[in-house]
């Protein structure tokens with residue numbers, strides 16, 4: 497390996513094989529309980545919880561460790577209202593034809609439509625932005641690498657952290673999403689990647705049957 501500054505690995509924890517098996521089973525049982533939810537309670541969630549989850553997301557691996565992401569956590573009613581108005585207007589044109597028949601057919605079992613009341617009802621919306629330019633320091637302006645992959649991994653960490661904290665989430669990707677950059681006052685370099693809605697589920701929250709159908713292990717994994 498080329499010479500470079502490095503510290504000894506001091507925070508790694510090794511578990512016995514039994515414990516490793518038990519932990520992997522526990523993790524699977526926990527993550528299996530994650531569902532995308534479209535009906536949220538307006539009960540407040542402490543900002544510190546959201547901040548910890550975003551801190552967790554920001555530990556994700558990224559191309560050259562450039563951390564090409566920015567998270568905007570929205571709890572302002574006024575900003576949520578603006579996001580809802582814009583998102584619903586784009587979604588209306590999507591559902592009224594832009595999506596095309598095949599896409600709309602694929603969405604039927606989820607029961608979604610252009611109405612997104614949860615964008616105002618949920619206590620927090622987290623807008624995730626990806627950055628084509630940047631670097632390890634906030635004011636760098638170098639090329640970022642594997643931006644989509646990096647931000648995707650960070651988003652997965654975020655969803656996992658929110659779920660582990662006891663919150664439910666919905667990933668939302670209105671198309672186009674550029675309105676989010678404006679509403680969230682992000683610079684040119686930041687491109688809206690995804691919106692995560694999070695909070696407590698509404699008491700009558702449901703999970704579509706369609707979403708519970710998971711491929712078998714053999715379909716998703718080959719052991720060589």
Ligand code: IYR
Pocket residue numbers: 587603606608609610668669670671
């Ligand atoms: N963005 C739209 C449509 C939508 C698209 C997919 I692919 C989904 O898995 C779910 C919804 C909406 O949020 O309704």
